[in-house]
Amino acid sequence: MGPLLAASLYFLFIHFAVSGTRWRDLLVARLGERAYRALFSLASLVGILWMAHAYTRAPTIELWGLLLPLRPLVLVVVFVGVQLVVIGLASPNPTSVGMEGKLAVGAEAARGITRITRHPFLWGVALWAAAHLAINGDLASLILFGSLLLLALGGTVLIDGKRRRRCGAQWTQFAAVTSGIPFAAIAAGRNQLGPALREIGVLRPLIAVVIYAAIFVLHGRYGAPLT
Numbered sequence: 064m065g066p067l068l069a070a071s072l073y074f075l076f077i078h079f080a081v082s083g084t085r086w087r088d089l090l091v092a093r094l095g096e097r098a099y100r101a102l103f104s105l106a107s108l109v110g111i112l113w114m115a116h117a118y119t120r121a122p123t124i125e126l127w128g129l130l131l132p133l134r135p136l137v138l139v140v141v142f143v144g145v146q147l148v149v150i151g152l153a154s155p156n157p158t159s160v161g162m163e164g165k166l167a168v169g170a171e172a173a174r175g176i177t178r179i180t181r182h183p184f185l186w187g188v189a190l191w192a193a194a195h196l197a198i199n200g201d202l203a204s205l206i207l208f209g210s211l212l213l214l215a216l217g218g219t220v221l222i223d224g225k226r227r228r229r230c231g232a233q234w235t236q237f238a239a240v241t242s243g244i245p246f247a248a249i250a251a252g253r254n255q256l257g258p259a260l261r262e263i264g265v266l267r268p269l270i271a272v273v274i275y276a277a278i279f280v281l282h283g284r285y286g287a288p289l290t
Contacts, residue, residue, distance in 0.1 A: 088228070125201050145187065145191075145271050147180075148187035180247075
């Protein structure tokens, strides 16, 4: 279990202690934006591969056990997570890497999925991690999926802080009509669901359905049934 714990701590450290903090700003000032992004992407890839490798070799130490009755609910949660990830990746978003310039139009940058949440990709990962954490009740899964859940939720705060520092008033205008928590801005009357759905369109959700179906088939063929 030691290698998995070490890999998870490393992955959390490079994100919480570097990305989205003032240490990142210092590194960018010294290395340049492009070099920093390349090095951080490489460090992140190393962390992901390390975690995956350690997880497959970790001993099975049951905690609350495999909760198969939760499988129908988990499938729904993972489906929503895949929708958020795919739509988020396929949509312009000022919180995404390299898209800060879209904040130049202030509140007008809030379109499509960003009307629902500023961080669709991270919330999709959070839902996926939470679902797997709930149904796989062993220590290795707690460490792996718990780390990814913590990173996804914490990442929303780190990214907001980074954009606030770098973009000032433009970020304030965008944040005023959006929310980190999904649907919070809509519930508060600061945005509307109708325009969000129209701007998202049909193609992106359909692509997400296809990807979800592919994951479902491949998960069952080459690993455990999708949870």
